[in-house]
Amino acid sequence: MSELKVLLVDDEEELVFTCAERLSLRGIAAQAATDGAQALDAMAKEKFDVVVIDLKMPGISGLAVLKTIKRDYPDTAVIMLTGHGSVVENREGLEAGAFDYLIKPVEINNLIEKLKAAVADKGSP
């Protein structure tokens, strides 16, 4: 499998940059963005296999970014990051085309499994 390219999007800077570093240590090319506008800028510049995005962010909401990604970059899978109890938002995200969601805090191996599953799903008919 060629190197996986992932974009992590969350307004908690420590979280998103640390997670990106941990993924990089595991051979996954990961970049971080701290809001929706930054995320869309990054996507305009390079192709990502998967975007992992927090639904609750200031500015452009995670859900709005998800919808933009599914419209403009249909080959990019999206995984939502949510807090506990966000059942309605999770459903909205799945209906908008997210592959799946992860509930914070996320164990790194679970995240990697989900990333690989999202990429494998793209290859499925």
Place this chain on the structure above:
Amino acid sequence: MSESREEAGQDRDENLAFFGRITASLSHEINNVLTIINELSGLMGDLLEASARGKPLNEDKLSLQREKISAQILRGEKLIKRLNRFSHLTDSPLKTFSLHELLEDLASIAERFATLKGVSLTLTLPETEISIENNPFEVQKTVFAAIDAFLTSAASDAAIELDYAGEPEQAIISVGCASGHFDRASLALTQERIIGFCENLGAKTEFSEQDKRCIIKILLPLQIPA
């Protein structure tokens, strides 16, 4: 159902809705802190495992992660104390309390809601601290309702200002927002609700426009009449 029982039911529902909304917000923030600590400690583990496999250990980097974890723990402690103080507001329906402390806590809580909308919220406290006798939970609920009245329809560059002043026999809490930065029709819908909350506090409400700012004033008695 009698009108008073129906009103009591509505009051209870409003109180529960407010309590749930605030505790959900604070617990979400606390969960974020735990998530960050999880990642930072995970990175420390990654660095130590790499060192065990022969990679030179970057002690400065390891130390930095420890400092970041300490900073998040301090952040978490503040959030938990805020949650605890909020929960204890319901201990007594009538007590004497400081408006400084109540509004500082409320501004900190409301800031997250404002930030999510890209709106700024600033609190200005008077030099002289004022204490009042009332229901602290209901006072916080009422002031939050006034803030939320602007937040609900605020444009992303709106600025909401919260302050209070003391007068003989009363304290006046003001919540203001520049006209044109929120939807007036939406604000009008919430006026009756805020007036109703204020009546429960023995308070009066004023809605006014000054210097191109819309202001909601909550006029609270310093003491509840016996």
